[in-house]
Amino acid sequence: MITEGRVQAGDEITLTRKGPEELSVADTDALLYLPDRDPTMLRKALNIPALSPGWQQSFRELAAAQQPRQEPGWPGERAATQQPREEPGWPGFKTMRVGRIVPETPTVSSIYLDSTDGTPLPEARPGQYLSLRLVVGDTAPAVRSYSLSSVPTAGTYRISVKHENHGKVSSYIHATLCPGDLVEVASPRGTFVLEEGTRPIVLISAGIGVTPVLAMLHQLAATRDARPVWWIHTAHDVAHHAFADEAHTLLSQLPNAHEHIYYTAADELAPHPEPHIAQGRPTAQSLMALGIPTDADAYVCGPTTFMDDLGGFLTEHGLRPERIHTEQFSALPAINPGVTPTAAIRPHQPIGPTGTGPLITFARSGITTPWSPAHASLLELAEACDIPTRWSCRTGVCHTCITHLVAGDITYTTPPLERPEPGTVLVCCSRPTTEVVLDL
Known part of the structure; x- marks a missing residue:
């Protein structure tokens, strides 16, 4: 049995077993920290259960970025070879009209969203979601994400919303939203999507x-x-x-x-x-x-x-x-290497003077707060709000902190080793230049 203890020069080392794929530490480091990754080596790294959750997540995202994609419904486009192309859609939020509201059960209603100008909507991949920005009461606009519950037609998206007893936005949707109302909607996004293949x-x-x-x-x-x-x-x-x-x-x-x-x-x-x-x-x-x-x-x-x-x-x-x-639509589980888990704290406004910069919205956590230069990065602001965060290097290298950028623009305070794919941002080394909505 292996137990904790001190290791010093002269101690005997006994090999008890070899892990799957037999990648060396140097090989694994190179896959994470160096460009021009070998796809074969990357696939091997995905089969190593001993890696930390943060490294496993980084390798999954790097492998997904290398996968050729052929999006359905977009004839004439070629599959990407190495770098993923930008998903079809629109930047930030656009205005859409509520076409119909259909009760499905006593607590669930489907909302059909139509384009306001009759133009075809970008085709969504099965499993993706929409983010809606709604003005509810006198507070800052609230952003919530809802899965598309059917494949889109040419000019209509369908989402289905459950009325939560204490849900401010879901209560508004069920009690106040009407056909003909205009809402702000971000284009379909999300990686929980049905993949092509032959497996069951x-x-x-x-x-x-x-x-x-x-x-x-x-x-x-x-x-x-x-x-x-x-x-x-x-x-x-x-x-x-x-x-x-x-x-x-x-x-x-x-x-x-x-x-x-x-x-x-x-x-x-x-x-x-x-x-x-x-x-x-x-x-x-x-x-x-x-x-x-x-x-x-x-x-x-x-x-x-x-x-x-x-x-x-x-x-x-x-x-x-x-x-x-x-x-998962709530805040994602934290990945904070070396930090001992503590009792979960409900996300809140940051302590201290209110910032005067652009509004930052953490969509999964339901927090909107003005940016303050007192924070070195968007990651630090999230931590100040006790929003579960995901990071490892904090310098733009490992991509553990990669987050979907729903709307807005950012700048990198430290240039990342490799830029993340379009529509995403490394929050560990970035600051906002406009109002920003993050899927965090």
Whole structure:
């Protein structure tokens, strides 16, 4: 057994085992810190479980940036070879009109957003989300992100919003927003997207987490995708099961689909006549009984504990961790090397004099605050607000802090070793030059 202790000159070193891929420390450092990375070596690094979460995340993002992409719906475009091209869309926010509002359940409504000039909207990838900026009351505009819940038509996006009891913005959307109203919308973004391929697909959701995987299901049904698909959804009860009929119809259009529904309410505990509906919650044992192949790609969306549990069940079942994709709209888990975790603190306005610079909005955390030059970087401002942060080097090298830039412009105080892809920013070494909205 290996235990902690002191190492000094002359101590004997015994090799107990070799890790997968057998990359040296120098090789791994070079992949993270030097340009012109070898794609083969990068793929090897993705298979090393001993790396820290920050390094694993950096390598996943670097590998994704090297993947050739062919976006659907954009004929005539060539796939990028090394550097990802900018996603189709528009900078910052644009005005869109509420076309329809359709109740789906007592607590969920779908909002259809139309272009105001009739021009076609950029096609979104299944699983992406929109950020809306709304003026609610007398405070600064609030920014919230909602997944697209279907594939877009030529001039319409659909999002679906759950009314949270204490949610200021969701309450406004359900009680005040009307067809014909104008709202500010940022173009589709997000990396929780359905990937092309031949492997089986597992779509897992709970509650309103159904929305991004429902968009994926729409895409699969539209192309009559031949891949085996497992649709696993957990809801409170029949009345609060959003898109039940819609999903069932889409699954019937696929040649190899498996539908499994779980209801958790106490009054739903009687045996259900439909064989694909069960009572309770999915467990490691019940998932194993569904016949999910271990080479599948899984997409999981729901409350954080749900995603953690289901991700763990899938890993125990044999799925590789890099093939289990999750979506989270609250603040992302912190990656702070060398910092001991403490009790979570609710994000808040920074302590001290109020800044006089442009407004900075942290969309996931619901914080808008003026910039102050007292902070050396956007990362430092986030830390002053107790917003969970992700960093490693703090000098623009490792890309752990890479964040989607929803709107605005920044400048780098320290030039990064490599510029991040368009639409993203390294918050550890950047400051705003205009009002900024960050997906943080």
